Amino acid sequence: MKIGKIYIILILISVLSIKSVGAHPFYVSICQVEYNKETKSLEMALKVFADDLLLGLENEGITKLFLGEEKENPKTDEYIFEYLKSQMKFKINQKDAEYSYVGKEMENSVVWIYLEITNINDLQTAEVETKLLTEVRVTQNNIVQINKNGEIKNMLLNKDKTVDSVQF
Incomplete structure (x- = not known):
């Protein structure tokens, strides 16, 4: 197993086990992409920490969203x-492939x-x-x-490496 795969697995385990609402020790998002050959689509589930997402949106000038609260801004999905x-x-x-927004929870x-x-x-092929x-x-x-038919490919992207691709 390559060092990169071990690193990704450790990050996944750490992130998936964090449940507290307070500060978290890792800054990571996980985008799980599943190829659905029946619907001929890529179904994506992106998991991000709420506080980090709010900081990203604030950096764009979008504030007072009250994410996940009863008084959540009605335009939150549009802003995200x-x-x-x-x-x-x-x-x-x-x-180039455009994606649509399905929803959030x-x-x-x-x-x-x-x-x-x-x-x-x-x-x-997929390039992200x-x-x-x-x-x-x-x-x-x-x-x-x-994930394409059980064959899983991973990418680890960050500030220094913003683009990667995989082949099936």
């Missing part, structure tokens, strides 16, 4: 999607954001460019895990 589009880009089979101190890329007849939250946390890591 616009922020993500400015931070994350995908190329599928060497073509809160889980303790994290936000799950659901996205989808449609009209993917077959997944051969992300600067997600690196403007607010210099130690931010962004893990992308892509």
Whole structure:
């Protein structure tokens, strides 16, 4: 097993086990991408810490969202999607791919954001460019895990490495 895979697994275990609402020791997002050959789509679940996401949005001038609270701003989903589009880009089979926003849900101190890329007849290559939250946390890591029919490929992106690609 390569050092990179061990590092990713350790980060995943650490992040997935953190449940507290307070400060967290790691600055990481996890984007799980699943190729669904029946719907010919990439279904994505992005997990980010709520406080980090709010800092990223504040950096864009968006404040007072009250994320996950009863008084949440009705435009929160729109703001999150616009922020993500400015931070994350995908190329599928060497073509730019736009994703749509499906929704979000809160889980303790994290936000799950659901996205989808449609009209993917077959997944051969995927390139991801992300600067997600690196403007607010210099130690931010962004893990992308892509699953095609049980074959899983991982990427570890950060401030110094914002683009990576995989082949199936």
